Every structure is written in C-alpha cells, then in structure tokens.
Amino acid sequence: MRSAEFDKEKVLRSAMNAFMHKGYAKTSMQDLKKATGLHPGSIYCAFENKRGLLLAALEQYRLDRKAEFEQYFSGTQPTLDNLKAYLDNVVAECISCDSAQACLLTKALNEISDQDTEIQQIISDNLSMLQQALAEKFELAKSEKALSEQKDSDHLARYFLMGIYGLRTFAHTHPEAKVLEQLAEQLYADICA
Amino acid sequence: MRSAEFDKEKVLRSAMNAFMHKGYAKTSMQDLKKATGLHPGSIYCAFENKRGLLLAALEQYRLDRKAEFEQYFSGTQPTLDNLKAYLDNVVAECISCDSAQACLLTKALNEISDQDTEIQQIISDNLSMLQQALAEKFELAKSEKALSEQKDSDHLARYFLMGIYGLRTFAHTHPEAKVLEQLAEQLYADICA
DNA sequence: TCTCTTCTTGAATGTTCGTTCAAGATACGC
DNA sequence: GCGTATCTTGAACGAACATTCAAGAAGAGA
Structure with missing residues (x-):
C-alpha cells in the first residue's frame, strides 16, 4: 500500500479558488494544475475528471461554509x-x-x-x-x-x-x-x- | 454597392439569447452561427470577433432595456x-x-x-x-x-x-x-x- | 446584359482544450 | 533490502475551439 501524497482539503480549496475567480468553463486543467500543484493524471485519478473536481470542491465548500456558519x-x-x-x-x-x-x-x-x-x-x-x-x-x-x-x-x-x-x-x-x-x-x- | 442582407437588431437579439442561456465562454461560434443564422465569416466581418459580438449585444440589450424601462x-x-x-x-x-x-x-x-x-x-x-x-x-x-x-x-x-x-x-x-x-x-x- | 463591387460561404488553420496512458518513482509488507 | 502495489509524471491524443481567407454568389450601375 501507498497513500496519496497530497492534502485533499488543501487541493480542493485551491480548486475552489480557481473556479471562483475564472468560472468553471474558463478554468483550464492547466490552471487547475498550477493552482493545486497536482498533475493532470493525479487529478483524473482522484476526481475522475474536471467536473468531478468541481463536485468535490462544491462539497468541500459546503462543509467549510457550514462550519463557518455554525461558528457564528x-x-x-x-x-x-x-x-x-x-x-x-x-x-x-x-x-x-x-x-x-x-x-x-x-x-x-x-x-x-x-x-x-x-x-x-x-x-x-x-x-x-x-x-x-x-x-x-x-x-x-x-x-x-x-x-x-x-x-x-x-x-x-x-x-x-x-x-x-x-x-x-x-x-x-x-x-x-x-x-x-x-x-x-x-x-x-x-x-x- | 450592395447592402448587408441580415437584420442587425435581430442578429444581436439572437446572440443575446445565446449568451444568456449558455454564458459567454460556453457559447461557441457554432452556437452563434445556429442562433443568428450568420456564417462565421459574416460575424467576423460585422463584429470583428466573438468579443465584439458580445459588446454589440450588450449595447443592444442596453437600448432594449432602456426602452422597456421608459415604457413603464x-x-x-x-x-x-x-x-x-x-x-x-x-x-x-x-x-x-x-x-x-x-x-x-x-x-x-x-x-x-x-x-x-x-x-x-x-x-x-x-x-x-x-x-x-x-x-x-x-x-x-x-x-x-x-x-x-x-x-x-x-x-x-x-x-x-x-x-x-x-x-x-x-x-x-x-x-x-x-x-x-x-x-x-x-x-x-x-x-x- | 455585362462588369464591378461587395457580401456570403464553409473548408482550412493553428491553438488550446480535456483526457489518457505507459513509464518512472516511491512507500509499504515481508 | 527486496518485490510489489500504488501513486506520480508529463508527453501524446483527438476533439473542439476561435479565427481566417479564397472562391463563389449576387445586387448595383451602365
């Protein structure tokens, strides 16, 4: 066995930021690679495709916002x-x-x-x-x-x-x-x- | 001399609709061709490029909305x-x-x-x-x-x-x-x- | 009717896109 | 320390994209 090397939450927050700034369509895989530090292959391995990354980022966003809300x-x-x-x-x-x-x-x-x-x-x-x-x-x-x-x-x-x-x-x-x-x-x- | 065959306002309203439904990035020239009935060459001749078409559509939208507002x-x-x-x-x-x-x-x-x-x-x-x-x-x-x-x-x-x-x-x-x-x-x- | 000018057409272009995959790297179990 | 399973890497792929342009079509003037 060998576990993945990247921090999933960190990656998702970076992806979130990229999507928020450029929008989904305009954010290219190259942008995502730069933002997350992950190579295309890793992204596809972990999230299936660009859309899967958006779905995961949305879920992370939901969790973050929920925590933030409850803190208030x-x-x-x-x-x-x-x-x-x-x-x-x-x-x-x-x-x-x-x-x-x-x-x-x-x-x-x-x-x-x-x-x-x-x-x-x-x-x-x-x-x-x-x-x-x-x-x-x-x-x-x-x-x-x-x-x-x-x-x-x-x-x-x-x-x-x-x-x-x-x-x-x-x-x-x-x-x-x-x-x-x-x-x-x-x-x-x-x-x- | 020979005048253009298409109705500029009609074309711009079609483009407006296309942009509104799919967004700017996701609206391809093929979509715009289908929506406006204009071939790529004509679009580039009349509006320089896709961005120019958006600018023209925005201006038309402004005029339409202004007229609508004043009517109220x-x-x-x-x-x-x-x-x-x-x-x-x-x-x-x-x-x-x-x-x-x-x-x-x-x-x-x-x-x-x-x-x-x-x-x-x-x-x-x-x-x-x-x-x-x-x-x-x-x-x-x-x-x-x-x-x-x-x-x-x-x-x-x-x-x-x-x-x-x-x-x-x-x-x-x-x-x-x-x-x-x-x-x-x-x-x-x-x-x- | 003929010619010139302008507009229209759509195939071709180079680029960028999302995606794949085989080779290389690395940690774990033994 | 070796073997293996898994992850990482980045070059390569076809598809789709915005854009161009040369050839064809058609109105205007004579």
Missing part, C-alpha cells in the same frame, strides 16, 4: 446579534477580497444553471440548507422574544438570503464599504422591523 | 405604481421564461468580472445608469408626495436594484411564483415604508 452562532449572544455579525461578514468579504471573491455556489449557479441539472440540483440543495438553517435561527430569535411571533421565519430566511445574493452582485459594481454597509444595515432593519 | 413610466399613473409594475415584471420574467432567462448584464458581470476590465466597466456603467434612472423615479415619487422627503433616493435606488439582483439569483433555486411574489411584495413595502 456558537456563542451566547442573542441570535439576532449573531445574524447581524454574519451579515457584516458577508459585506466584509465583498469588500476585502479581490473583486471576484463571490460565493462559489452562486457563481456556479449563475454559470452552469441549465447545462447540468445534477450540479444545479446540488447547488440548489446546498442553498436550501442554508435557508433552512437561517429559518431555524429566526425561530430561535422568536423564542428569545427578540422577534415578533407574527413573523414567518421561512419568509425571513428567504428575504435574508435574497439580500445576500443581491449584495454580492451589487458589490461587483460598487465595491465601496460605505454603500454596502448601508444596504446591509437596511436589510437587517427591514427583517427585524 | 410613460403613463399618467403614480410613479410608485409604475415602479411596482416594473418590479412585478421582473418577477414574471423570472418565472415564465426558461429557467436561465437572467439579465444579460448581471450574467455577464458574474461570468467575466475580473477577466476583462473593459467589459466590466461597460456593464457597471449600464447598471449605474439604471440605478440613476431609478433614483430619478424616486425623486419624482417624492415630488408626488407619495414618498417621504426624508428618504434618500439614491439609497432607495441601490436597495431596489439589490433586491432585483437578489430576486433573480433566488429564482434560480426557487422558481415558484408565490415565493418570488412574496419577496417582491416585501421589497416594495420596505422601500415605501
């Missing part, structure tokens, strides 16, 4: 404060990173959309999971009496997610902190109102 | 009603069309982003124009006493646009009329509140 709600602060912090982090990401630091899920969703129903389904499922997780947080906020019982948590989660999508796209044309922060502020206010 | 505000109804109608139309587009009927501008913005600063600039400028046009409508609504003078029209325009971006992305995973209409409803309410 692990403390003892009021749930709504955690939600605001989470939103502020989205804004910070939009500003700080190189301009193309979008979410891999939405980036891939926009690009692949109709052409690959399986990937489309995976992405939709992932985003639905995030939506579900958000809805649970809104339920939690209601139980903390920080949010009116009248509110529909599912609707709030959808609206919140819609806002995040919008923010990310908006950031492409207006990467100015002040403007994005103001938008996030209103989004949060409208949800808590 | 040509009547004598209150401006806010027109805005709501405009928003409802966005939602209707998200639902009715084949799932990939996004906005060419945002689609291209998401895909090309960093790789072509000239196209990035053109798209940003176009979206800024729409934002500016929206801000003027909010100003108009204020003068009609339908909106508080306290409100910042520029901010409202940005928030409205953010919502539209978000709606379009959201529609990719939830193409259900009821959900999208509910989101649009709240967006409108939050802006007018």
Whole structure:
C-alpha cells in the first residue's frame, strides 16, 4: 500500500479558488494544475475528471461554509446579534477580497444553471440548507422574544438570503464599504422591523 | 454597392439569447452561427470577433432595456405604481421564461468580472445608469408626495436594484411564483415604508 | 446584359482544450 | 533490502475551439 501524497482539503480549496475567480468553463486543467500543484493524471485519478473536481470542491465548500456558519452562532449572544455579525461578514468579504471573491455556489449557479441539472440540483440543495438553517435561527430569535411571533421565519430566511445574493452582485459594481454597509444595515432593519 | 442582407437588431437579439442561456465562454461560434443564422465569416466581418459580438449585444440589450424601462413610466399613473409594475415584471420574467432567462448584464458581470476590465466597466456603467434612472423615479415619487422627503433616493435606488439582483439569483433555486411574489411584495413595502 | 463591387460561404488553420496512458518513482509488507 | 502495489509524471491524443481567407454568389450601375 501507498497513500496519496497530497492534502485533499488543501487541493480542493485551491480548486475552489480557481473556479471562483475564472468560472468553471474558463478554468483550464492547466490552471487547475498550477493552482493545486497536482498533475493532470493525479487529478483524473482522484476526481475522475474536471467536473468531478468541481463536485468535490462544491462539497468541500459546503462543509467549510457550514462550519463557518455554525461558528457564528456558537456563542451566547442573542441570535439576532449573531445574524447581524454574519451579515457584516458577508459585506466584509465583498469588500476585502479581490473583486471576484463571490460565493462559489452562486457563481456556479449563475454559470452552469441549465447545462447540468445534477450540479444545479446540488447547488440548489446546498442553498436550501442554508435557508433552512437561517429559518431555524429566526425561530430561535422568536423564542428569545427578540422577534415578533407574527413573523414567518421561512419568509425571513428567504428575504435574508435574497439580500445576500443581491449584495454580492451589487458589490461587483460598487465595491465601496460605505454603500454596502448601508444596504446591509437596511436589510437587517427591514427583517427585524 | 450592395447592402448587408441580415437584420442587425435581430442578429444581436439572437446572440443575446445565446449568451444568456449558455454564458459567454460556453457559447461557441457554432452556437452563434445556429442562433443568428450568420456564417462565421459574416460575424467576423460585422463584429470583428466573438468579443465584439458580445459588446454589440450588450449595447443592444442596453437600448432594449432602456426602452422597456421608459415604457413603464410613460403613463399618467403614480410613479410608485409604475415602479411596482416594473418590479412585478421582473418577477414574471423570472418565472415564465426558461429557467436561465437572467439579465444579460448581471450574467455577464458574474461570468467575466475580473477577466476583462473593459467589459466590466461597460456593464457597471449600464447598471449605474439604471440605478440613476431609478433614483430619478424616486425623486419624482417624492415630488408626488407619495414618498417621504426624508428618504434618500439614491439609497432607495441601490436597495431596489439589490433586491432585483437578489430576486433573480433566488429564482434560480426557487422558481415558484408565490415565493418570488412574496419577496417582491416585501421589497416594495420596505422601500415605501 | 455585362462588369464591378461587395457580401456570403464553409473548408482550412493553428491553438488550446480535456483526457489518457505507459513509464518512472516511491512507500509499504515481508 | 527486496518485490510489489500504488501513486506520480508529463508527453501524446483527438476533439473542439476561435479565427481566417479564397472562391463563389449576387445586387448595383451602365
């Protein structure tokens, strides 16, 4: 026996970055080779093909984001404060990173959309999971009496997610902190109102 | 002398559709030939290359959308009603069309982003124009006493646009009329509140 | 009707792409 | 320390790509 020499998570995160910056179609195997340090043969051995690498990268992205999300709600602060912090982090990401630091899920969703129903389904499922997780947080906020019982948590989660999508796209044309922060502020206010 | 045989607007709208459905990178010249009915030579003669065709298509898209926008505000109804109608139309587009009927501008913005600063600039400028046009409508609504003078029209325009971006992305995973209409409803309410 | 000019056509070009595979390298079991 | 199973390497492959161009088709002017 002999085990593989590369760190799978590291490779997948490099691939994620490559896909996020150039998009799936424009990222060539040569780009992936440069990004991951793996030779084509190894990539094909480990992930079957370019599409398999994208699938694995999407799964890694899901795990990373899930861990990140849960970290935001692990403390003892009021749930709504955690939600605001989470939103502020989205804004910070939009500003700080190189301009193309979008979410891999939405980036891939926009690009692949109709052409690959399986990937489309995976992405939709992932985003639905995030939506579900958000809805649970809104339920939690209601139980903390920080949010009116009248509110529909599912609707709030959808609206919140819609806002995040919008923010990310908006950031492409207006990467100015002040403007994005103001938008996030209103989004949060409208949800808590 | 002999004039060209094809209808430039028709060709550009066909190209627009092709680019919107498959994205720029994935749309091959063969696809464009099929979509436009033009042979490669003619395309290169008229638009220099594939990128030139995208530029021309973007310009045509801008003109079409500008005309569409102005039509929504040509009547004598209150401006806010027109805005709501405009928003409802966005939602209707998200639902009715084949799932990939996004906005060419945002689609291209998401895909090309960093790789072509000239196209990035053109798209940003176009979206800024729409934002500016929206801000003027909010100003108009204020003068009609339908909106508080306290409100910042520029901010409202940005928030409205953010919502539209978000709606379009959201529609990719939830193409259900009821959900999208509910989101649009709240967006409108939050802006007018 | 003939000629000139311009447009149209689609096969050919060189390049780049995703993918394969056989040869070489390396760690593990004995 | 040897044999072997497995991983790594990178050259090679056909396919598909954007682009070119020379030959053919067709309107305009006489």
